[in-house]
Amino acid sequence: MDGICDGRVVIVTGAGRGIGREHALEFARQGAKVVVNDLGTGREGAGRSSAPALEVVEEIHDLGGRAVANSDDVSDWGGAARLVKMALSAFGRLDVLVNNAGFVRDRMLVSMTEQEWDDVIRVHLKGHFLPLRHAAAHWRERSKAGDAVDARVINTSSGAGLLGSVGQANYSAAKAGIAALTQVAAAELGRYGVTANAVAPAARTRMTEEVFAATMARPEEGFDAMDPANVAPLVVWLGSAGSRHVTGRVFEVEGGAISLADGWRHGPRADRGTRWDPAEVGDAVTGLLARAADPEPVYGA
Template sequence: MTRICEGRVVIVTGAGRGIGREHALEFARQGAKVVVNDLGTGRDGGGRSGAPALAVVEEIQALGGYAVANCDDVADWDGAARLVKMAVSAYGRLDVLVNNAGFLRDRMLVSMTEHEWDEVIRVHLKGHFLPLRHAAAHWRERSKAGERVEARVINTSSGAGLLGSVGQGNYSAAKGGIATLTQVAAAELARYGVTVNAIAPAARTRMTEEVFAGEMARPDTGFDPMDPANVAPLVAWLGSTESGHVTGRVFEVEGGRISLATGWAHGPGVDRGARWDAAEVGEAVSRLMAEAPDPEPVYGASGGPGGPGAE
């Protein structure tokens, strides 16, 4: 059987449970050497334990694969630096970074505290930037030394980041930021042989178990559309050398379905050729709205879809 990530060195953050764990296991099955990063916190982000990361390492080793555990905080500058250094120290280099770590602090905006906002932005958005920043420096150094780099970054956005989600203003803002960070990083890092893509997964995890509690395996086929393992094959392929022509993209993945998300784009416009009179703006906006398609509804809004998936 062809193993599409044979010999590649992969970091997966938040890999102790859920979608991240499935990423780590799938990369190992595809021949990669894996750095399993997880703080081992509770569902609410409290506490720390090395047990979840070590358990995944043991699973990979039982499969005959190679893995090491890392319990650094990816939203801390020095912690993210140590994570990248661990991969290089253990296996000689880094080829793939999968940013997946995160948690929720759901609240309506009128009730959300500053701490709940800051913590979610820190863990998701800063927790994507810092490992990416240190990994990018590693790849730039290798590229400038004349090495042919075929590196991959796979970020984790969400349907909430693409469309918004009622009661998840902090999470939606962080995940939307991750989607645009992905596009910027793809443009900036291409010169060093790095592709950067993102996924917006829907699956059953600690963060979404209540949302998808009623989604079970289909009795006729046994296929569970909310199994987090469904997400991993796409991520493993994006981490392989086969995906070098794909960058700056966001993929939605749920069950057996993969779709390519399309984001903001320039729509219809009107140019007056001079400064607008405020009284005339309303008519112009009405014409533009009549020409443009209706926006996708926000998750959880009246008439909108249910809650989005998360890692």
Template sequence: MGICDGRVVIVTGAGRGIGREHALEFARQGARVVVNDLGTGRDGDGRSGGPALAVAEEIRALGGQAVASGDDVADWNGAARLVKTAVSAYGGLDVLVNNAGFVRDRMLVSMGEDDWDEVIRVHLKGHFLPLRHAGAYWRERAKSGAPAAARVINTSSGAGLLGSVGQANYSAAKAGIAALTQVAAAELGRYGVTVNAIAPAARTRMTEEVFAETMAAPESGFDPMHPANVSPLVVWLGSVASEAVTGRVFEVEGGVISLATGWTHGPRADRGARWSPAEVGDAVAKLLEEAPDPLPAYGARPSSV
């Protein structure tokens, strides 16, 4: 008996990397899993049903239950079919893990329109659409007198929390996902749904260059950058035990779990009347003196912060 025994789980982007580990761990914990993946390349090009099928077969070989889905989560009809797949195959839906994504890294002045649009589409729209259709399903259940103990786990990033040089498109999308998480938690709680996000650090196709120096596992046998390190938190957030946790963003790396606090109200100056432009400079200087220094964006030089 696992902590997600009998629960029905969708994991997007589950054909490789972190998503694959999520799907496998949910299955080990007793869940029935819809393995969704388009099978694209690191930059979003191409398409193949192979990765999703392979993970579903791997789960079944371990004695678990899984079906594969090749639907595009950033397409309205594709996301709707994905939710219907879970309901048709297993009679319901309890957990949605939004994980699908890819990168097209460029400096701002070199980034093309397609580089921006496609990354925003797959990450941000690809979170919204499955969440929208799953939320509508849970709302209807609640209206019929059967509220769910449902869970959504979104995937943000440290780039979305602090920014990352050379990743303006990815950082903007991941920041949007953090905000989407807060809004969805506030709106869907009445239906028995919690919504949280993770900002993981692990070695995947998208990060293999960043974490190249940690490719080899240390002598202890613990690989701090292995994507499987991320999944225990996600599986717990997908369980009924996490019902008191919603609207939160957790950072997870290796054996470390931390809670990201995000934007908060800081020092303020109230003149009691409209400011004149000449007065604003002194007021801002005092606010900056009272506030902590911001953390730099990943990859930023100290002089540029």
């Protein structure tokens, strides 16, 4: 199978269903060899099954592609290490890491339990860091050995991470952390030939099925704007050799629209030249707010 990722080796986490599944299939269509990682848990993170990953591998084989299944827990140090090693043992190299795995445990702040907070932060944020950590160590080793590394990391943030989302404090915090992690990875890993970018997709998945219960299809065009397959083309291009000039960016993607998220920047500034008197701070802040753009609203507010 020939395409823009011909011969590249790709890991996709959380690839048994939804957005991750579509990533894995499109990478295969574009010529990549794919490690399909999925823990096979339920929507709330319970249980384990190798079936979802194996089913996607079979679909890739039916397309004429090459793939292997992996059911390691990406939020576990050893599991993430085994995932990277599987790509190397199965295909001899690793070129692209797509961090996608996650689940939600939505609750208003005043009702959220410590466990609900810890679980979502662990799976999303730690589950991004650990595969990235082990993949980065491999690429650094290759680079120091004199190999020409041309590797990609594509992380999965969310509009909730960029703007916040009512009832999703844990998820929003994790996804905001992923956006910041992406920027740090881009700054640190560029010297080794690695780019790092993130996507913030809007699509229908198990995590969003209640939000998008009413499909946003356009009957007159036959286009389903919430189809998770809409996200894959951007991710696959970011995993290609042609994207080597793009790093440290967060892209929003919804339906047929791709936009570049413009994150935190230094804004209006008031410098007194010495320590502020508390009584004077209020007027200074009022002046700063008058010169600044209004913030985007939090989802659900």
